[in-house]
Amino acid sequence: MRWGVWGENFTTAQYEKIINQCLEIGLTQFDHADIYGHYTTEADFGNALKSNSSLRGKMQLITKTGIQMLTPNRPNHAIKSYNTSTQHIKDSVEKSLSNFHTDYIDTLLIHRPDILLDPIAVAECVADLKKEGKIKSFGVSNFSTSQVELIAKHTNIEHHQVEISVTQLASFNDGVLDQCQLKNISAQAWSPWGNGLFTEKTEKNIRILSVAEELAAQYETGVNEILLAFLYAHPANIVPVIGTTQFERIIQAKAAMNISLTTEDFYKLWCASTGAEVA
Numbered sequence: 001m002r003w004g005v006w007g008e009n010f011t012t013a014q015y016e017k018i019i020n021q022c023l024e025i026g027l028t029q030f031d032h033a034d035i036y037g038h039y040t041t042e043a044d045f046g047n048a049l050k051s052n053s054s055l056r057g058k059m060q061l062i063t064k065t066g067i068q069m070l071t072p073n074r075p076n077h078a079i080k081s082y083n084t085s086t087q088h089i090k091d092s093v094e095k096s097l098s099n100f101h102t103d104y105i106d107t108l109l110i111h112r113p114d115i116l117l118d119p120i121a122v123a124e125c126v127a128d129l130k131k132e133g134k135i136k137s138f139g140v141s142n143f144s145t146s147q148v149e150l151i152a153k154h155t156n157i158e159h160h161q162v163e164i165s166v167t168q169l170a171s172f173n174d175g176v177l178d179q180c181q182l183k184n185i186s187a188q189a190w191s192p193w194g195n196g197l198f199t200e201k202t203e204k205n206i207r208i209l210s211v212a213e214e215l216a217a218q219y220e221t222g223v224n225e226i227l228l229a230f231l232y233a234h235p236a237n238i239v240p241v242i243g244t245t246q247f248e249r250i251i252q253a254k255a256a257m258n259i260s261l262t263t264e265d266f267y268k269l270w271c272a273s274t275g276a277e278v279a
């Protein structure tokens with residue numbers, strides 16, 4: 001999301017460089033959505049895959065569908081809305097395949113819970129796409145537990161991408177992470193470094209950063225590592241979906257995998273976020 005025109009706007013050579021750097025350290029999964037960069041980022045990233053055809057086979061591509069964004073790039077959209085019709089999902093997958101110069105997507109996610117989503121139609125669509133080899137796995141993003149339950153009655157939900165971080169604790173308590181463990185759904189955390197944590201000087205963010213800095217000194221590491229270690233402490237095997245444009249921070253994300261926060265240190269961060277001790 002942040003590598004295209006909504007962020008650093010990498011050139012094809014820059015994409016190729018950072019993709020190679022990621023692959024070299026074993027980070028092989030890349031998160032996209034049809035809408036990123038107002039429908040331009042998949043293609044920008046895909047140009048690197050076209051320019052270096054050895055890359056595609058070494059990575060897994062996640063992309064999303066279901067949001068219709070208002071943009072000059074989609075003049076037929078009259079309002080920002082959701083669309084999970086079979087036609088929309090299939091058209092969107094075809095565009096993603098073409099953007100990435102590939103014949104399969106590793107993971108397709110429905111980006112947001114569409115009020116009009118027909119679970120049986122979506123299940124049939126997913127079955128078709130899998131049968132055709134166009135998608136390898138399927139999941140959702142930002143759904144409630146009951147919305148997941150409804151689709152899961154008709155098709156296998158393999159991934160759920162939600163916002164989870166030390167600033168956004170809801171999924172720990174609203175059943176989403178319990179459901180991921182119960183149903184063997186891979187939990188992906190977007191904005192894992194905490195939306196606005198580094199940019200908005202709120203009391204909550206100041207509290208969190210102060211505890212994270214103390215822990216970073218104690219564990220002889222950095223704040224970024226501690227913030228991801230907070231997620232790794234949870235038994236749901238949360239997969240952070242990082243959005244950095246800096247390779248150094250990608251290295252820090254990898255280093256976080258080797259840090260085991262003690263239970264008390266997890267709760268120091270938890271309480272810094274809530275601003276209260278646990279009951």
Ligand SMILES: NC(=O)c1ccc[n+]([C@@H]2O[C@H](COP(=O)([O-])OP(=O)(O)OC[C@H]3O[C@@H](n4cnc5c(N)ncnc54)[C@H](OP(=O)(O)O)[C@@H]3O)[C@@H](O)[C@H]2O)c1
Nearest residue numbers: 001002031141190191192193194198241242243244245246
């Ligand atoms: N499914 C969904 O609905 C949904 C929604 C939003 C995002 N996503 C996905 O999740 C990905 C991650 O989201 P995100 O980018 O918000 O997550 P993030 O990884 O938590 O945040 C990345 C941002 O934080 C900055 N940052 C990190 N460490 C910093 C530090 N120590 N000091 C200052 N700034 C720091 C990064 O700047 P630098 O670039 O300078 O490192 C970047 O702007 C997105 O790229 C997208 O693929 C999904």
